[in-house]
Amino acid sequence: MDATNWWTFAFVGLTFVGYLWIGWRSRVRDSEGFYVAGHGVPAFANGAATAADWMSAASFISMAGLISFLGSDGSFYLMGWTGGYVLLALLLAPYLRKFGQYTVPDFIGARYASEGARVVAAICAVFISMTYVSGQMRGVGIVFSRFLEVEVWQGVVVGMVIVAFFAVLGGMKGITWTQVAQFFVLILAFLIPSVALSRELTGSFIPQLGFTREGVAAALNDLHRELGFAEYTQAFAHRSQLDILCIVFALMAGTAGLPHVIVRFYTVKSVRAARYSAAWALFFIAILYTTAPALAMFARWNLLETLHGAQVSEVEEVIADDGTTRKLYHLTDPERGEAIEWALSWQHTGLLSFDDADGDGSISMASRDGVFAETTVDPDIIVVSTPEIARLPPWVVALVAAGALAAALSTAAGLLLVISSSIAHDLWVHFVDPDASEEKRLRIGRRMILLAVVVAGYFGIRPPGFVAQVVAFAFGLAASTFFPAILMGIFDKRMNRQGAVTGMIVGLLFTSFYILGSRWDMIFHIERPADWIAPWYQTQWLMGISPEGIGAVGAALNWSLAMLISRATPPPPAQVIELVERIRLPENAPA
Amino acid sequence: MPEPPDPDTDSSDRSERERSYWRANMRLIMVLLAIWALVSFGCGVLLIEWLNQWSLGGLPLGFWFAQQGSIYTFVVLIAVYAVLMDRLDRRHRRQQD
Numbered sequence: 009m010d011a012t013n014w015w016t017f018a019f020v021g022l023t024f025v026g027y028l029w030i031g032w033r034s035r036v037r038d039s040e041g042f043y044v045a046g047h048g049v050p051a052f053a054n055g056a057a058t059a060a061d062w063m064s065a066a067s068f069i070s071m072a073g074l075i076s077f078l079g080s081d082g083s084f085y086l087m088g089w090t091g092g093y094v095l096l097a098l099l100l101a102p103y104l105r106k107f108g109q110y111t112v113p114d115f116i117g118a119r120y121a122s123e124g125a126r127v128v129a130a131i132c133a134v135f136i137s138m139t140y141v142s143g144q145m146r147g148v149g150i151v152f153s154r155f156l157e158v159e160v161w162q163g164v165v166v167g168m169v170i171v172a173f174f175a176v177l178g179g180m181k182g183i184t185w186t187q188v189a190q191f192f193v194l195i196l197a198f199l200i201p202s203v204a205l206s207r208e209l210t211g212s213f214i215p216q217l218g219f220t221r222e223g224v225a226a227a228l229n230d231l232h233r234e235l236g237f238a239e240y241t242q243a244f245a246h247r248s249q250l251d252i253l254c255i256v257f258a259l260m261a262g263t264a265g266l267p268h269v270i271v272r273f274y275t276v277k278s279v280r281a282a283r284y285s286a287a288w289a290l291f292f293i294a295i296l297y298t299t300a301p302a303l304a305m306f307a308r309w310n311l312l313e314t315l316h317g318a319q320v321s322e323v324e325e326v327i328a329d330d331g332t333t334r335k336l337y338h339l340t341d342p343e344r345g346e347a348i349e350w351a352l353s354w355q356h357t358g359l360l361s362f363d364d365a366d367g368d369g370s371i372s373m374a375s376r377d378g379v380f381a382e383t384t385v386d387p388d389i390i391v392v393s394t395p396e397i398a399r400l401p402p403w404v405v406a407l408v409a410a411g412a413l414a415a416a417l418s419t420a421a422g423l424l425l426v427i428s429s430s431i432a433h434d435l436w437v438h439f440v441d442p443d444a445s446e447e448k449r450l451r452i453g454r455r456m457i458l459l460a461v462v463v464a465g466y467f468g469i470r471p472p473g474f475v476a477q478v479v480a481f482a483f484g485l486a487a488s489t490f491f492p493a494i495l496m497g498i499f500d501k502r503m504n505r506q507g508a509v510t511g512m513i514v515g516l517l518f519t520s521f522y523i524l525g526s527r528w529d530m531i532f533h534i535e536r537p538a539d540w541i542a543p544w545y546q547t548q549w550l551m552g553i554s555p556e557g558i559g560a561v562g563a564a565l566n567w568s569l570a571m572l573i574s575r576a577t578p579p580p581p582a583q584v585i586e587l588v589e590r591i592r593l594p595e596n597a598p599a
Numbered sequence: 600m601p602e603p604p605d606p607d608t609d610s611s612d613r614s615e616r617e618r619s620y621w622r623a624n625m626r627l628i629m630v631l632l633a634i635w636a637l638v639s640f641g642c643g644v645l646l647i648e649w650l651n652q653w654s655l656g657g658l659p660l661g662f663w664f665a666q667q668g669s670i671y672t673f674v675v676l677i678a679v680y681a682v683l684m685d686r687l688d689r690r691h692r693r694q695q696d
Binding site: 080083091098226241249280297 | 639644651659673
């Protein structure tokens, strides 16, 4: 074990003991505590918990790397995943808090006076959360395997034990207070390397300001042109304008409709606290989301600058675990005259590889058809390798590992609670055993969360193909089912069961089939025949809209069908109208 | 099937106050959402290339809006909504007493 391993071991161990301690302190005894933390979380704490709940392994590890490769077009992640909070804060959160109860299917079922709607909503919630949580468990396993040199499955099992401990004991209360702690771990871990890199490249300690300093963007654009890439700041170099418009909307509506985010607003004390905690949440999220694009640009510059023209000092052939031969390139930085060690250690993971195709003894980062000709870089290594590329001390590298784990575990916990509450509260207790005692309800909730942890862990170790499509599936389905159904439930008194249920089902089917239809080869691990040109096989049928953006069309379809059908069928019953009027009113209004 | 009560025929003071509360809320939501759409779909996507002819420090302006400006605006919008609704709630409560 080297210094980095020791530091990682210390940081990860310390934070995990902290999470366990918080979980133990927040044990609960009733199902209100278990599902909504007893409606007693202060606005500021809920803001931090929402931010940690929301910022997943993908936000922490993958997003800056993806932006670094997409340049200007990577903006859809940034605007989509923050703009959704405006919709949530203005259109959904205060009213759902006023409604009370425990889950999103609770609201859908009551507002549309329909058991069918409740079942559809609960199934959607379970599917969305399962897709999402498997990726988190996978992220935990990968971080463990890279930094602590254990197998991916061992890392997943450690993560499962930790999450299960505080989620089973403390339910939403335990999850909330651990998420608050995890937020501070993850934001610190993201900021420290970004600040160091910003200071080194631009002289500014604040990455957001360093980002706008004269010099870096211009130099990077020049380098891109020299290497044959589109300029970094050029818009629509990778995606069409229409596609980006659709993805931004689908990610926004999806964010606002994701059940694990919505449910966080059920935990605060009042409607007023729901509004303020949305503001805190986006403030905390924006700290990471405005740093990420700066980090993306700095990391892009560092990567190109370090690797372009690096001398090949030795090519070592090794046999990888899967039996294939892999070439490991030992590279030297000609200006500093020393070995580039991080490049060697990342080649071991298979996420970085070189091929000196022209045999000139140096690596070129030039473009061939828009990708690197002599290098393959997985975007996922950008954030995690930045401290090493920037030659930061080993404890920073270790902190990044602890931060990535905090991001993955906090999101996983929130999702597991949604899976548990959908099955235990919305389906089991509601339909099978409505007379269950308080103790029994709590017991069922705890068992379900344990079961969900085991299933999610299994999917994390052996990921089914649909997990890789999490952005398309989770956000697309939330945008085309929950978002319109809740929105119309609050703002359109005339919306009835017939309209809303048809809209949800059509949105669900349309969006899932579009994603399945365009990504079936990745989802079912089937090789695509190269000469297959059947029209239904094409990657993107509808005006070039990608599966990530199709939720926008699904939401529009849901809304228009629901409007048409609701106007052609009888209005909702009087008690539903009363419900809508009640949730629209401020608190403490005389009954 | 009984028709739901038509809110327009209920002319009591309370329902008038409630309707004006809701109208004020809707007006505020509309204004804030217009700004939301302008900075994201407008400046960040539809007008990005046009805005890129100017720059903010070292970054093209459209690019800055897409990766920074829109996010700052979102935070301000939510904070403004929370504060103004607080005020509206207080006014509504005073009228009730």
